[in-house]
Amino acid sequence: MFEALKKKINKTIKKITEKISDKEKVEETIKETAKEETIEEPETVEKVKEEPEEGKGSNIFSFIREKTISEKDIEDILWDLEMSLLESDVAIDVAEKITDELKNQLVGKKVKRSTDIIEYTQEAFKNSIRDILTVNGKDMDSILQEKQNKKEPFIIMFVGINGTGKTTTIAKMAKYFLDRGLKPVIAASDTFRAGAIEQLTHHAEKLGVKIIKHEKGADPAAVAFDAVEHAKAKGKDVVLIDTAGRMQTNVNLMDEMAKIKRVVKPDFIIFVGDSLTGNDAVEQAIKFNESVGIDAIILTKADADAKGGAALSIGYVINKPIIFLGTGQGYDDLIEFKPEWMIHQLFT
Numbered sequence: 001m002f003e004a005l006k007k008k009i010n011k012t013i014k015k016i017t018e019k020i021s022d023k024e025k026v027e028e029t030i031k032e033t034a035k036e037e038t039i040e041e042p043e044t045v046e047k048v049k050e051e052p053e054e055g056k057g058s059n060i061f062s063f064i065r066e067k068t069i070s071e072k073d074i075e076d077i078l079w080d081l082e083m084s085l086l087e088s089d090v091a092i093d094v095a096e097k098i099t100d101e102l103k104n105q106l107v108g109k110k111v112k113r114s115t116d117i118i119e120y121t122q123e124a125f126k127n128s129i130r131d132i133l134t135v136n137g138k139d140m141d142s143i144l145q146e147k148q149n150k151k152e153p154f155i156i157m158f159v160g161i162n163g164t165g166k167t168t169t170i171a172k173m174a175k176y177f178l179d180r181g182l183k184p185v186i187a188a189s190d191t192f193r194a195g196a197i198e199q200l201t202h203h204a205e206k207l208g209v210k211i212i213k214h215e216k217g218a219d220p221a222a223v224a225f226d227a228v229e230h231a232k233a234k235g236k237d238v239v240l241i242d243t244a245g246r247m248q249t250n251v252n253l254m255d256e257m258a259k260i261k262r263v264v265k266p267d268f269i270i271f272v273g274d275s276l277t278g279n280d281a282v283e284q285a286i287k288f289n290e291s292v293g294i295d296a297i298i299l300t301k302a303d304a305d306a307k308g309g310a311a312l313s314i315g316y317v318i319n320k321p322i323i324f325l326g327t328g329q330g331y332d333d334l335i336e337f338k339p340e341w342m343i344h345q346l347f348t
């Protein structure tokens, strides 16, 4: 997951370290000290730099003369970084924020050893990524708890275009609530395609979850309404509403979403996007947020996503948190998304 993004970060850290470390000076000092201390001379400076773990060659790193990092030292490298982030489908605002924050945090720093540079640059990266990913929003668990206290069903509406993995995600969420001892019911409100109703029915049967469905072409809001009524009557805890996803630009579709919203007043609206589509997922999220209003994001197919551009950008751009990532086709392939989790993926 996110291997390409991880590579870009490591490459930038390496480039900054090489640029700031005075290579000639290091080589010279290594030779002198090797003579004085009769320590074994390393083959090349690069070799030592490739092994910056504690203890290994640590005396070598201390030979770099103290230096203050200047803007000039890193501007070209940050420019290259920004370009390569854009190539990875990182949104422009996010790519700019990362490079600006790196610049702010690094320029003026005094460094004595290349390990300082590695450490500072890594910290600067982590801080800027943490800032970008930390988006406050409605807390799903607190709302669920409130609804439980009131003995009312928690109503979640899922929006997003076809093919992103919305149906599979609804099934995964049904499993998520089942695993927590809650009783979900599914509303097949994508009545535009018969296939969607069939597919959802298949998942519901496999999970042993009740599905409320009407014929193809029926009013999606009526299906959602019936599911909520069913939940109230049968003491179900959560209503999971599927919706159509013809095209995010389709006015009728957005009207349909607005009608479902008006009729069932969902407690929580989740946008489901395919992380592999990068900037397209971000654009879709913007459109759905503008016309329906969304509370949180689930990004699917993160297991196959090397770029990580959508995961890094989508929450920041629409100012709504990613709450889960889809990581496979199985019902349990859903992980809670936390900024620290992503930082861990990128830096270990």
Ligand SMILES: Nc1nc2c(ncn2[C@@H]2O[C@H](COP(=O)(O)OP(=O)(O)OP(=O)(O)O)[C@@H](O)[C@H]2O)c(=O)[nH]1
Residues within 6 Å of the ligand: 161, 162, 163, 164, 165, 166, 167, 168, 169, 196, 199, 245, 300, 301, 302, 303, 304, 325, 326, 327, 328, 329, 333
């Ligand atoms: N690898 C992987 N595949 C996924 C994930 N989520 C969904 N898929 C697959 O993506 C394909 C599309 O998923 P669906 O759930 O059918 O997508 P949808 O958005 O409901 O699309 P429609 O059925 O066209 O409305 C299916 O083959 C899923 O198994 C995921 O997190 N990882």
